[in-house]
Amino acid sequence: MDLVVIGAGVVGAACAYYAAQAGLSVAVVDRGPVAGGTSGSGEGNLLVSDKEPGPELELARMSLSLWGELAHALPHDIEFELKGGLVVAEDDEQLRRLREFATAQARCGVAVEEVDTRGLRAREPHLAPGLAGGFHYPEDAQVQPARAAARLLESAGRAGARLILGEEVTAVTTTPDGRVSGVRTARRRLLTGAVVNAAGTWAGRIAELAGSHLPVQPRRGFVLVTEPLPSLIRHKVYAAGYVADVASGEAELQTSPVVEGTPAGPVLIGASRERVGFDRRISAEAVQRLAGAATGLFPVLAQVRVLRIYCGFRPYLPDHLPAIGPDPYVSGLFHACGHEGAGIGLAPATGLAITQQLTGERAAVDVGPFDPGRLVEPAAAQPRRGN
Template sequence: MGYSADLVVIGAGVVGAACAYYAARAGLTVTVLDRGPVAGGTTGAGEGNLLVSDKEPGPELELALLSTRLWRELAEELPPGIEYEAKGGLVVAADQEGMAALRDFAAAQRAAGVGSEEVPGDRLREHEPHLAPDLAGGFHYPQDAQLQPAAAAAELLRASGARLRLGEPVTAILTDHRGAVRGVRTARGELRTRQVLNAAGTWGGEVAELAGAKLPVLPRRGFVLVTEPLPRVVRHKVYAADYVADVASGSAALQTSAVVEGTPAGPVLIGASRERVGFDRTLSVPVLRRLAAQATALFPVLAGVRAMRGYAGFRPYLPDHLPAIGPDPQVGGLWHACGHEGAGIGLAPATGLLMARLLTGGEPPLDARPFHPGRFRQAA
């Protein structure tokens, strides 16, 4: 019996979609499986951030800079419904101590290829007219952008030409007598393939276990508040300086820092919170109140705006804050592209291009070694 696909991708979020897109462009036949709808997990709960401003120099920033270029290219190819906006980001500090930290951070980033401009406190309102008047200053990052993540995932899948099978959980990853992948099993039967890509996001650890592999992915819950539709009162993605420290933290405890951005449709999105509480989706009113208070401290105009809804999502967290991208160290034919935490939307195209090159023996677009899934086995 022949093989049904060169590659089976498990996960129809934005990372799985980008991997399918670039793998298909590299000449592979691709089938994408998901137990739910397109963007039904972390992608659908995301704000659509495409950021370089929050990343210190290192492998993740290199991945983000490549993705920034690739998203610009994709925005020219994909329909305008992905709502790509190269609007830039603005990171602000409440005092001079915070400004000094931002200045050092921006200087290190600049050496790695990130553009930024220091904005004194008295000029912040040139960028954001509704900002609080007493901030010390900030940095403008012109490379930051935003898009509509669920639409982007759907359009990448459509453009890939991959066969899409939704509402079909994978119940087993099948291996041969040598322990190498030979296919997957779902409720509808078996699908034969020699290559399976685990792009299951927060559930990436569970998918790995289906093949007898281990990947220490954990869920990290976050909430987003959505306001009523407004005129464009927030022009950029705006966040407080302590957001960078929260992103880099490995703490399981609750952390919140103000992140505010407008959308083409009108609502303002307010985040960000982080906590490791398993897959508990319980809506926390105290957390939402903290987010609202921090947002109105940045933008007093929001104090009189109605919050229409709040929702929770789970970021796929790995202990060293780098995604796992590459071959499983134990199971031949099993590949991983998950664990991007809150940056998966921004990092998706570079992840997809890197995976396609690795799958086909091409030249990787950057050093893949820091992302190798085998690093967790070595640390065990």
């Protein structure tokens, strides 16, 4: 077998899809179901609006183009919606900062338009009055992440990929000279010369099994899901503070309102961030902050029922950039993880990049800034021998 992908979330599914399309023999292994981790707990955002000029923005722009292609190529609907994003400012100072941010993005080719108070209400009639203005990003989009992962794996399967669910990887084996030779679960051993670590928030554990080290940590977030409200909210709408929260490394609870409708009708309300390990308990403080902030943006939501609350864990790396590419110390081990809250959006470009590295094809986008070697300390990553 050419490749074993560990992780059946959207990133792992994209890796498997592009590898299978390239003619590689692939197996995908996950201890749970498809999209059973972070992918199944996300809103499905495909964003350029929250990314400052730099390598992640370029990766996001390529990924957005690939998602558009996949929406037509995959066999069933993934609820791809080019809905656009609307970033709003409460006061003139916030608007000034957003303008500087948007101007820099526009120089990089991002489509963005400043919107005054009247324009905000024209785009979103239920927005609160008194906002200073904002910026419209027509390229922002959304998919249904669990469905997208399933469809990618379904297509990979038709190209010959094998899907193994409900089996936890217990070992990544290596040859006496330190090259990857396979993986083990409680039920089987899969022989391969290449392993892709797409295990999301558990990617650090997979790196350890291979004899390497990657400092991935979980960053918890909650989403509130309302009763169906068809066409109430037309865009992904978020406050200016969301951009700063995305870039923050703070461990304490941070919340900033993010509100969007879905094709099925319910409104999704986020976003919160905090590093509390894998604690899944509902935080009353986080929920209250999210509800209060959402009704501040859209007063009409004060009369709406929340049907459920769910939490997920973003795979956080200290510099806020994902790890994409070969491990510097374990030959044959590739990492595709650490995307934090952008994993859905960045998945296709990540999967394509990993496949191009595996096949030696010319890279479609520069992933040098995402080299896992920037995060791995030599003393912490000595390959194991002959196991």
